[in-house]
Amino acid sequence: MASFVTTDPQSADALEAHPYAAFLARMQKPGRYLGGEEQAIVKSADDPKLRCRFVLAFPDLYEIGMSHLGTRIIYDLVNRAEDLCCERAFSPWRDMEAELRERELPLVSLETYTPLAQFDVVGVSLQYELSYSNVLLNLELGQIPLRSSARSDADPIVIAGGPTATHPEPLADFIDLFLVGEAEELLPELLRLIGRMRGEGRPRREILAAAAQLPGIYVPCFYEVAVEPRTQLQVVVGLSEAGRAAGAPASVERVFVRDLDEFKFPTRFPIPYAEAIFDRASVEITRGCTEGCRFCQAGMIYRPVRERKPEDIVEAVLEGTDLAGFNEASLTALSTADVSCIDPLIKALVPELAKRRVSLGIASLRAYGLNESMLDEIKKVGIDGLTFAPEAGTQRMRDVINKNVSDEDILASARRIFERGYERMKMYFIMGLPTETDEDVVGIIETGRKVREVARELELERIPQVTVSVSQHVPKPHTPFQWAAMDSMEDLETKVRLLRDMAKRAKLGIKTHNVRESWLECLFARGDRRLGDVLEAAYHAGARFDGWKECFSFEIWLDALEAHGIQPEHYTSTLPVGVPLPWSHLDMQLEPGFLEGEYRKALASRVSPPCGKPAGAKVHHTTIDAAEAERKRLVCYDCGVACDLGDMREERIVALRGLSRMAATREAEILDEEARAEQAATVDPADPSLVPLARLRGRMATSNLADDSAFKHNAEAPFSKVRLFFAKRGTIRFLSQLDLVRIIPRMFRRAGVEMGFSRGFSPQPRMSFGPALALGMGADEEVLDCDLLLERSAEDMAGLLDAAARQTIADELLERLREAAPPGMELLAARIVAPGEKKLGELVAGADFAVELAPEQLPGLGERVSGLLAAGDLQVTREQRIKKKRRGRRREVGTKTVTIDLDQRLLSAAVDSERGLLRFRLRTDIEGANARPRELAALLLGQPVEDHRMRRERLLARPEPESELIGLRELGVAWRAANRRNL
Numbered sequence: 014m015a016s017f018v019t020t021d022p023q024s025a026d027a028l029e030a031h032p033y034a035a036f037l038a039r040m041q042k043p044g045r046y047l048g049g050e051e052q053a054i055v056k057s058a059d060d061p062k063l064r065c066r067f068v069l070a071f072p073d074l075y076e077i078g079m080s081h082l083g084t085r086i087i088y089d090l091v092n093r094a095e096d097l098c099c100e101r102a103f104s105p106w107r108d109m110e111a112e113l114r115e116r117e118l119p120l121v122s123l124e125t126y127t128p129l130a131q132f133d134v135v136g137v138s139l140q141y142e143l144s145y146s147n148v149l150l151n152l153e154l155g156q157i158p159l160r161s162s163a164r165s166d167a168d169p170i171v172i173a174g175g176p177t178a179t180h181p182e183p184l185a186d187f188i189d190l191f192l193v194g195e196a197e198e199l200l201p202e203l204l205r206l207i208g209r210m211r212g213e214g215r216p217r218r219e220i221l222a223a224a225a226q227l228p229g230i231y232v233p234c235f236y237e238v239a240v241e242p243r244t245q246l247q248v249v250v251g252l253s254e255a256g257r258a259a260g261a262p263a264s265v266e267r268v269f270v271r272d273l274d275e276f277k278f279p280t281r282f283p284i285p286y287a288e289a290i291f292d293r294a295s296v297e298i299t300r301g302c303t304e305g306c307r308f309c310q311a312g313m314i315y316r317p318v319r320e321r322k323p324e325d326i327v328e329a330v331l332e333g334t335d336l337a338g339f340n341e342a343s344l345t346a347l348s349t350a351d352v353s354c355i356d357p358l359i360k361a362l363v364p365e366l367a368k369r370r371v372s373l374g375i376a377s378l379r380a381y382g383l384n385e386s387m388l389d390e391i392k393k394v395g396i397d398g399l400t401f402a403p404e405a406g407t408q409r410m411r412d413v414i415n416k417n418v419s420d421e422d423i424l425a426s427a428r429r430i431f432e433r434g435y436e437r438m439k440m441y442f443i444m445g446l447p448t449e450t451d452e453d454v455v456g457i458i459e460t461g462r463k464v465r466e467v468a469r470e471l472e473l474e475r476i477p478q479v480t481v482s483v484s485q486h487v488p489k490p491h492t493p494f495q496w497a498a499m500d501s502m503e504d505l506e507t508k509v510r511l512l513r514d515m516a517k518r519a520k521l522g523i524k525t526h527n528v529r530e531s532w533l534e535c536l537f538a539r540g541d542r543r544l545g546d547v548l549e550a551a552y553h554a555g556a557r558f559d560g561w562k563e564c565f566s567f568e569i570w571l572d573a574l575e576a577h578g579i580q581p582e583h584y585t586s587t588l589p590v591g592v593p594l595p596w597s598h599l600d601m602q603l604e605p606g607f608l609e610g611e612y613r614k615a616l617a618s619r620v621s622p623p624c625g626k627p628a629g630a631k632v633h634h635t636t637i638d639a640a641e642a643e644r645k646r647l648v649c650y651d652c653g654v655a656c657d658l659g660d661m662r663e664e665r666i667v668a669l670r671g672l673s674r675m676a677a678t679r680e681a682e683i684l685d686e687e688a689r690a691e692q693a694a695t696v697d698p699a700d701p702s703l704v705p706l707a708r709l710r711g712r713m714a715t716s717n718l719a720d721d722s723a724f725k726h727n728a729e730a731p732f733s734k735v736r737l738f739f740a741k742r743g744t745i746r747f748l749s750q751l752d753l754v755r756i757i758p759r760m761f762r763r764a765g766v767e768m769g770f771s772r773g774f775s776p777q778p779r780m781s782f783g784p785a786l787a788l789g790m791g792a793d794e795e796v797l798d799c800d801l802l803l804e805r806s807a808e809d810m811a812g813l814l815d816a817a818a819r820q821t822i823a824d825e826l827l828e829r830l831r832e833a834a835p836p837g838m839e840l841l842a843a844r845i846v847a848p849g850e851k852k853l854g855e856l857v858a859g860a861d862f863a864v865e866l867a868p869e870q871l872p873g874l875g876e877r878v879s880g881l882l883a884a885g886d887l888q889v890t891r892e893q894r895i896k897k898k899r900r901g902r903r904r905e906v907g908t909k910t911v912t913i914d915l916d917q918r919l920l921s922a923a924v925d926s927e928r929g930l931l932r933f934r935l936r937t938d939i940e941g942a943n944a945r946p947r948e949l950a951a952l953l954l955g956q957p958v959e960d961h962r963m964r965r966e967r968l969l970a971r972p973e974p975e976s977e978l979i980g981l982r983e984l985g986v987a988w989r990a991a992n993r994r995n996l
Contacts, residue, residue, distance in 0.1 A: 028743045028744055028746070028961065030126065031047075031048075031126060031744060032118060032121060032126055033046055033109075033112070033118070034961055035959065035961070036112050036116075037744075037747050037788075037789060037961065038747060038787065038788045038789030038790075038959065038960040038961055039108070039112075040106075040108050040109055040112075041106060041108055042075075042076075042106070042287050043747035043748075043788055043789070044075070044285075044286035044287030044288075044747065044748055044749075044752055045074065045075035045076070045103065045105075045106070045109075045287045046075075046105070046109060046123075047123070047286055047744040047745075047747055047748075048122075048123030048124060048126070048744070049123075049743070049744050049745075049836050049837070050123075050283040050284050050285065050286055050835075050836075051283070051284045051337070051835050051836060052281050052282060052283050052284055052336065052337065053123070053124060053283040054088075054092045054098075054099075054124070054283075055124045055125060056092070056098040056124075058125065058127070062095050062096050063096060063097070063098055063208075064096040064097065064204075064205055064208040064209060064212070065096070065097050065098075065133045065134060065204040065205060065207060065208025065209075065211075066098055066100070066127075066131075066132045066133050066134070066208075067091055067097065067098065067099050067100070067132060067133065067134045067135075067136060067204055068099070068100045068101065068102055068122050068127070068129055068132045068134075068135055068136065069084060069087055069088065069099060069100070069101055069102070069136045069138065070102045070103075070120075070129060070135050070136065070137055070151040070152075070155065071084060071101070071102070071103050071104070071137075071138050072104055072137060072138070072139075072144040072145070072147035072148045072150070072151055073103065073104055073140075073144055073147060073558070073560075074103060074104060074106060074558075075103040075285070075287055075289075076285065076287050076288060076289045076290050077103075077289075077290055078101070078103045078138070079103075079283070079285045079287075079289040080289045080290040080291035080292075080295075081138065081140065082295055082297050082345060083138055083140075083175065083196075084101070084138065085279050085282045085295075086196070086197070086276075086278070086279060086297075087099060087136070087138075087196060087200065088101065088279070088282060088283075089279030089281070089282065090196070090197060090200065090201065090276070090279075091200065091201065091204065094201055096205065096208075097201060097204050097205070097208075100122035100123065100124040100125060100127065100132075101122060101123045101124065101283070102120055102121065102122050102123065102129060102151065102155070103123075104147040104150055104151055104557075104558070105120065105150075105154065106558075107557065107558075107564070110150070110154065110557075113154055114154075119154060119155055119156045120151060120154035120155045123283075128155060128156055129151065129152075129154075129155025129156065129157060129169070130155055130156040130157050130168065130169065131169075132169050133169060133170065133204075133207060133208050133211050134169055134170050134171075134172060134204055134207055134208075135151075135152075135155065135157065135169045135170070135171045135172070136171075136172050136173070136174070137151070137171065137172070137173040137174075137175075137188065138173075138174065138175045139173050139174065139175035139176065139177040139178050139181070139184070140175050140176060140177065141177065141534075141560060142177055142183075142533075142534045142537035142538050143530060143533065143534055143537070143559040143560040143565075144559070144560060145183060145184060145537060145548055145559075146548065146551060146552045146556040146557055146558075146559055147557065147558060148173075148184065148187065148188075149187065149548065149549065149552045150552070150557060152171065152187070157169060157171065159187055159549065160186050160187060161186060161187060161188065161189050161233075161234060162186070162234070164189070164217065165217070166216050166217045168217075170189050170190070170207050170211075170217070170220060170221075170224075171187070171188055171189045172188065172189060172190050172191070172192060172203070173188045173190075173191050173192070174191065174192035174193075174194075174196055174200075176310060176311060176314060177538070178191045178192065178193055178231075179193060179267070179310075179314050179490060179491055179596065179599055179601065180489075180490035180491070180538060180539070180540075180595065180596040180599070181231070181233075182233075182238075182247070182540060182541045182542050182544070182545075182595045182596070183537050183540040183541070183542070183544035183545050183547075183548055184545065184548075185233035185542050185545060186233070186542065186545040187545065187548075187549075188233065189217075189221060189232070189234075190221060190224055190225070190230055190231065190232045190233075191230070191231040191232075191233070192229055192230060192268075193229045193230070193231050193265050193266075193267050193268070193599055194229045194267035194268035194269050194314075195268060195269045195270050195300075195315075197270050197275075197276045198268065198270055199227060199228065199229055199230075199268050202227065203224060203227060203230070206220075206223060206224060206227070207220055207224065210223060218255065218259075221234070221235075221259070222235075222258070222259035222260070222261075225256075225259050225260070225261040225262070226260065228266060228268050229265065229266065229267060229268030230265065231265040231598075231599060232256075232259070232261060233542075234253065234255060234256075235252060235253055235255055235256030235259055235261040236249045236251070236252060236253055236256055236261070236598065237249070237250050237251050237252065237253045237256075238250060238541070238542055241592060241593055243589055243592045244583065244588055244589065244592055244594070245580070245583045246539075246541050246583060246584070246588075246594065246595055247541035247542050247543055247595060248541070248593040248594060248595050248597060248598075249593075249595075249597070249598040250593075251263070263598075264598045264599065264600050265598065265599050265600065266600045266602055267314065267599070267600060267601050267602055269315070269316075270300070270319070271319075272319070273299075273300060273319045273320070273321050274321060274322055274325065277325055277329065278296050278297055278321065278325070278326075278329045279329075280294075280328075280329050280332040280333040280336060281336055282333075282337075284337045284338075284759065284835075286745075286748055286752060286756070287752070288751075288752070288755060291343065292339070292341070292755065293339050293340075293341035293342055293343050293374065294330060294333035294334045294337060294339045294341070294342045294343070295342070295343045295344075295345055296326055296329045296330050296333065296342070296343070296344060296345065297321070297345050297346070298320070298321055298326050298344050298345065298346050298349070298352055298355075298358070299318065299319065299320040299321065299346040299347075299352050300315050300318070300319050300346075300347075301315045301316050301317055301318035301319055301347065302315070302318060302346075302347035302348050302351065303318050303348070303351045303623045303624050303625045303626060304348055304351060304415070304416075304417055304623050305415050305611070305621055305623065305624065305650075305652075306404070306414055306415055306416055307413075307414050307415045307492060307493040307494055307611055307612070307615050308404075308414050308443060308446065308486060308488075308489070308492060308494050309347075309492065310489040310490070310491055310492050311347055312347060313491050313492050313601060313603065313608075314491050314601050315347070316601075316602075316603070316652060316654040317654045317655070317656045318624070318625055318656075318661075320352060320353060320354075320664070320665075320668070322668065322671070323354050323357075323358050323361070323668050323671055323672050323675075324671050324675070326344070326358060326362075327358070327361055327362055327365070327675070330342045330344070330362060330366075331362075331365055331366075331369075334366070334369060334371050334762075335369070335762070335763070336763070337759060337763070338758065338759025338760060338761070338762035338763040338833070339371065339759065339762075340370070340371055340372065340758060340759075340762070341371060341372045341373070341374060342366060342371055342372070342373055342374070343373065343374035343375065343376060344358075344359075344373070344374075344375050344376065345376045345377070346376065346377055347377055348377050348379055349375050349376060349377050349378055349379075350377075350378055350379040350381065350632065351379065351623070351626075351632070351633070352633075353633040353665040353668065354633070354635075354665065354668045354669060354672055355387075355633075356384065356386065356387050356635040357635055357636075357669065357672040357673070357676065358672060359373070359375070359387055359390050359391065360386065360387075360390055360672075360676065361672050361675045361676055363390040363391070363393055363394055366394050366723075367393055367394050367723035368723075369762070370723060370724060370727060370767070370770065370776075371394065372394045372396055373391060373394045373396065374396065375391065375399075377401075377402070378399060378400065378401040378402075379401055379402070379417075379418060379422075380401055380403060380418050380422040380423045380425075380426040381417075381418060381419075381422040381426070381631045381632060384429070385429055385433075388429055388430060388433050388435075389433060389721075392433050392434065392435065392719075392721075392722075393721055393722060393723050394723050396435075397434075397435060397436045397437060397774070397775075398435055398436060398437025398438065398439065398478075399430055399435055399437070399438055399439075400438075400439040400440070400441070401426070401439075401440060401441070402440065402441035402442075403416070403418055403423055403440055403441070403442060403460060404416045404418075404441065404442060404443050405442065405443065405446065405453065405456070405457075406442060406453055406454070406455070406456025406457035406458070406459060406460045407452060407453050407456035408420060409453070409618055410446060410448075410449065410453040410456070412618045412619070412620050413446065413447065413448055413615050413616075413618050414443075414446060414615065415611070415614075415615070415620055415621055417620070417623055417631060420460070420463075422631075423440075423460060423463075423464065424463060424464065424467055427464045427467045427468070428467050428471070430477075431467060431468045431471055431473060431477055432471060434719065435477060436475070436477050436478065437477060437478045437480070438464065438477055438478070438479050438480070439479075439480045439481075439482060440460070440461065440464070440479075440480070440481050440482070441482050441483075441484070442457045442460075442481055442482065442483045442484075443483070443484055443485070443486050444457065444483055444484075444485060444486065444500075444505070444508050444512070445485045445486040445499065445500035445504070445505055445508070446486045446494075447486075447494060447497040447498075447615060447616070448615075448616065448618075449500075454508050454511060454512065455511075455515065457481060457483060457512060458481065458512060458515040458516055458519055458521065460481075461479055461480075461481040461516070461519060461521045462519040462521065464479050465479045465519065465520065465521060478522055479521055479522065480521065480522035480523065480524065481512075481516065481521055481522070481523050481524075482523075482524040482525075483509075483512055483523065483524070483525050483526070484525075484526040484531070485499075485500070485505050485526055485528060485531040486499065486500070487499060487531055487534050487535045487538055488535065488538070488539065489538050490538060490539065490594070490595075490596040491596065491601050491603070491608070492608065493608045493609075493611035493612040493614075493615055494612065494615070495539075495588070495594070495608065496587060496588045496589070496590055496612060497587060497612075498585060498586050498587040499531075499532070499535045499585040501585075502528050502529065502532050505528045505531070505532075506528055509525050509528065512525065513525070527562060527565065529565070529567045530559065530560065530562075530565055532581075532585070533559065533567075533570055535584065535585050536574075536581055536584045536585070539584045539585075539588075539594075539595065540584060540595065541595040542595075543577065543579060544579070546577050547570075547573045547574055547577050547579055548573075550572075550573040550576055550577065551569050551570050551572075551573040554569045554572065554573065555569055556569050556570065556573075590609055590612070591609075602653060602654055603652055603653045603654065604651060604652055604653025605653075607651070607652050607653055621650050622648045622650065623648065624647075624648050624649055624650055624652070624656075625647055625648065625649075625656070625658070625661055626647065626648055627643050627645040627646070627647060627648075628645045628646055628647075628648050629645070630645075633665065634669075635669075636669065636673075637666065637669040637670055637673050640665060640666050640669050641666060646658075647661060647662060715729060715772070716728035716729050716772040717772060717773055717774055718772070718774065718776070724770050724776040727767065727769065727770050727776075727802065728769070728770050728771065728772040728776060729772070730769070730802050730806070731802070731806040731807040731809075731810050732769040732779075732800040732801060732802050732803075732806050732810070733800070733801055733802075733803045733805075733806045733809045733810070733822075733845050733846075734798055734799070734800055734801075734845070734846040735798070735799055735800075735801050735823065735826065735843055735844070735845055735846065736796065736797070736798050736843065736844050736845075736846050736853075737796070737797045737798075737799065737827075737830075737840065737842075737843050738794060738795070738796050738840075738841040738842045738843070738981075738982050739794075739795050739796075739797070739834075739838055739839060739840050739841055740791075740792055740793050740794060740795065740838070740839040740841060741786075741791055741792040741795060741837060741838060741839075742791065742837045742838075742839055743836070743837040744837060745835065745836065745837030745838055746786075746788075746789055746790060746791045746792070746837070746961065746964075747788055747789050747961075748788075749785075749788055750782060750785040753782070754780075756835055756838075757780070757797065757799075758778045758780075759835075760830060760833050760834055760835060760838075761778075761799075761801070761830070761833075763833035764829045764830050764832065764833035765829070766801055766803075766826065766829065766830070767801065767802040768780070768799060768800065768801055768802070769799075769800030769801065769802055778799065778800075779799065779800040780797060780798065780799035780800070781797070781798045781799075781852070781853055781854075782795070782796070782797055782798075782853075783795060783796040783797070783853055783857055783968055783981075784857060784860070784937065784968075786965060787945070787946070787947065787960045788960060789959070789960035789961035790946070790960045790961070790963050790964060790965065791961070791963070791964030791965070792964060792965045793964060793965065793966045793967060794841065794965065794966065794967040794968050794981075794982065795965075795968075796853060796857075796968055796981060796982075798846065798852070798853050801826075803822060803826070805818075805822060809845060809847075809848075810848060812847075812848060814845075814847075816847075816986070819844070819845040819847065820844060820845070822845060823843040823844045823845050824843070826843055827840060827842065827843040830843070841982070842982055847986065849988055849989055850986060850987060850988060850989070851987045851988065851989055855989075856970040856971070856972075856981060856984070856987060857937065857938075857968055857969070857970060857981060858936065858937060858938035858969055858970055858971040858978055859920070859934060859935055859936040859937050859938065859968075859969040859971075859978055860934075860935055860937065860965050860966075860967065860968050860969055861932065861933075861934050861935075861965070861966040861967050861969065862932070862933055862934075862935060862946045862949075862950070862963060862964070862965055862966065863925075863930045863931070863932050863963070863964055863966050864930060864931040864932075864950045864954070864958055864962060864963050865929065865930060865962045865963070865964075866924075866929045866930060866931055867929075868929070870954065871924070871926055871929065874924050874931065874954070875923070875924040875926070877953070877955065878922050878923065878924055878931070878953050881922075881952070881953060882919075882921075882922060885916060886916065887914075887915040887916065887919060887952065888912055888913060888914055888915060889912075889913050889915065889944050889945075889948040889949070889952055890910060890911065890912045890913075891910075891911050891913075891945075891948065892908045892909070892910060892911075893908060893909055893910075893911045893942075894907075894908055895907045895908060895909055911942050913941070913942050913943070913944045913948075915944060915949070915952075917936065917939055918935060918936050918937075918939060918943070918944050919933060919934075919935060919936075919944070919949060920934040920935070920936055920978075921933060921934045922934075922949075922953055931950065931953060931954065932966070933949055933950075933953065934969070934978075935949060936978075938971060946963055946965070947960055947963065950963060967980050967981070967982070968980070968981040968982075969981060970984045970987070972984060972987045
């Protein structure tokens with residue numbers, strides 16, 4: 014078995030230390046496994062202050078886990094403590110799993126490349142039932158026994174939390190303990206307890222017994238289960254002998270944070286290398302929900318509603334975007350429109366984001382919360398589409414699920430959206446809800462059709478895209494619908510076909526969820542411990558990433574269910590009220606009878622009012638005067654979670670006062686900016702420091718964006734073209750060109766340097782790169798041209814700066830950027846490209862490459878290379894894919910053999926024995942297919958070469974058609990023919 018060195022991935026020898034370096038370049042997305050991201054926290058395992066080493070092993074891909082707010086919260090929470098550390102690991106995709114198994118390598122953490130089995134505690138975030146097979150994948154690849162009963166005292170304690178930890182029985186045999194509820198107040202204490210007892214050499218069972226004394230901790234091995242004859246489901250019937258000896262509680266109460274302001278939302282978090290699903294600065298603005306939708310588990314298990322202070326939210330959003338350099342921020346909540354101060358909050362936040370050219374996304378909107386002013390503010394920062402969730406297609410069905418939205422709300426919001434030029438509108442619906450009829454299903458498409466008709470009535474130039482996204486209802490534990498049956502797969506498939514047919518005729522976009530996946534989700538959501546055997550059997554048969562359609566295999570699960578004698582209908586049928594269920598021993602602190610009462614109301618189509626709002630109100634007051642004048646009581650319908658409505662009212666008034674002060678300050682700043690602009694406009698036109706607009710005419714294109722867009726002024730502003738040379742060292746060489754397109758603009762934002770944006774409807778930073786390298790290949794020299802808005806850009810565009818002035822500006826810029834460069838990117842030089850100079854594509858004509866040689870490759874290699882060059886007539890042959898465009902997409906239709914003549918392309922090659930390198934020069938400015946560096950290296954060496962053993966030493970340019978090649982960085986100015994008068 015391999016051994017590993019704990020090394021900082023940002024250090025110079027990071028690549029050599031990475032246990033997967035030899036095959037990373039062959040992975041679909043190497044960035045998933047690199048580590049060493051900006052703002053990652055690395056603590057030495059040898060630090061004597063550390064009491065517990067914890068790794069959060071997220072059971073999904075890197076790009077999913079890095080988007081999850083809970084990962085950010087826990088990473089910051091644990092690492093803030095000097096005596097604790099939190100590292101990260103994510104489920105490897107199939108290509109990486111195959112390599113790890115073939116090479117007998119373990120899954121390691123991203124921070125220190127430590128195998129999971131060497132941590133004190135391994136944590137699992139349970140967000141979704143179909144990730145359970147990945148829980149087993151992470152454990153097995155981490156070299157940890159799958160079943161808790163098989164683990165020794167030397168193995169880590171495996172803990173799990175998250176929303177599905179409230180109904181965890183299918184995982185009971187694999188997880189040592191569950192944290193039921195919210196982690197902030199409990200997790201550090203739990204980790205210290207485990208770390209201290211492990212350090213003292215205490216046995217595993219004793220550690221679990223001590224943990225069970227903490228609130229919110231459920232240790233499955235301390236509880237006995239038996240089949241409940243009225244449901245045929247296994248339920249907890251009491252403590253086991255070990256549980257009684259440990260003094261475990263008869264039931265476990267959910268823990269939750271009373272005051273979110275005691276735990277400010279983290280603003281520093283590792284910045285993803287591989288593109289995350291939500292690649293933005295996201296901030297949780299509230300926890301819990303006022304609305305009480307009867308299908309929604311999160312609305313029940315995250316009670317009570319707790320809001321963060323608006324000032325803290327604004328600070329977190331701006332600090333998060335500034336530190337990371339993100340171009341997008343988002344506000345997240347279960348129902349953003351029901352946050353008490355959402356309207357003034359957005360008005361306070363948007364001007365600050367507009368100055369930074371950062372767009373704002375808002376999650377979980379409701380139709381009644383989309384007023385005109387809010388829509389106007391969001392539109393300013395580049396959002397061209399909105400999403401909200403009517404959930405049901407008829408008013409009757411919305412009453413059943415307690416969705417406080419009417420048809421009038423939906424159509425009025427659609428009109429406001431389309432009037433303001435939004436191009437896309439997406440609506441989420443659920444089918445298969447209790448009491449649903451055919452009319453309710455048809456109502457989903459009918460609602461979409463009416464929304465599209467609103468757009469047609471406005472006689473817009475282009476009809477916006479209206480999309481309905483429909484998922485199947487899965488009855489979830491701890492909700493009023495936990496007793497309801499799930500529709501059969503046959504009925505759901507019939508409804509999907511109906512919806513797709515109707516959507517096509519109504520010219521609506523439609524997305525539906527896989528019915529079989531939803532059915533399996535229901536089994537595990539309402540499952541008992543017997544499903545653990547099914548899970549393990551399916552895992553060993555190949556079940557992985559079951560929430561990914563390209564990986565999901567229904568047959569594997571059917572075989573596993575049949576092999577263990579499981580009757581699925583026991584889990585999907587209607588469950589009797591008043592009977593113990595597999596999750597009844599976990600107490601969400603809801604009033605006994607509350608869920609049952611809401612279930613009976615649903616069956617009678619009766620609604621319950623939203624809690625925490627003035628009686629009869631749909632939205633909160635948006636001004637301090639209206640809030641203070643309100644005399645109606647705040648609604649409470651006695652769910653059992655203690656809320657102080659008096660404190661809640663006062664907190665909202667305080668928040669509005671704070672936002673009013675922020676708005677007044679911002680208004681004063683705007684007036685001051687306008688005054689300065691007016692003063693600047695009256696300056697003497699004869700001032701030599703001013704550039705006449707006429708001198709720039711024809712060089713600055715106009716923007717297609719609306720006048721109030723935050724990007725319009727940027728797109729039309731004077732700019733300087735800057736050529737930046739940089740090297741890629743260490744693990745950053747495994748990032749693709751597309752990754753650099755995301756990473757480099759972040760660097761400029763962190764440095765406070767504004768990039769120029771494109772002038773179309775979807776503004777993007779204006780930049781172009783030199784020739785791309787294969788994943789894994791290093792670079793002593795890369796090049797980038799980008800448009801930057803600098804203080805003297807108007808003079809630059811007008812030709813008023815000499816070469817010395819341009820270089821001074823470039824040198825100052827380079828120093829600023831070096832402080833903000835990501836790990837592994839070494840900035841070498843910068844120069845401002847004068848108007849009329851040649852572009853990169855006109856200059857780059859070749860490159861010098863080097864291959865690192867193993868000692869056994871050196872003997873005789875020089876003679877081989879000399880002989881090949883002397884013989885001439887060198888060629889490389891490859892199979893090239895043929896793609897053709899079909900139905901708007903390019904598809905592979907076959908391959909062809911391509912032969913490339915190297916006589917003119919391979920200019921030189923030699924062996925540097927002293928440094929252990931094979932060097933060669935490759936010309937790239939010849940028509941036809943170019944030879945790839947790895948092909949040339951393989952030809953010269955007589956064997957394949959891994960890309961990570963190669964690097965590009967420098968780029969070469971040809972200033973004139975017949976001139977010799979010269980280093981691009983040494984070239985300096987190269988004018989186009991029409992601009993040679995500038996010489």
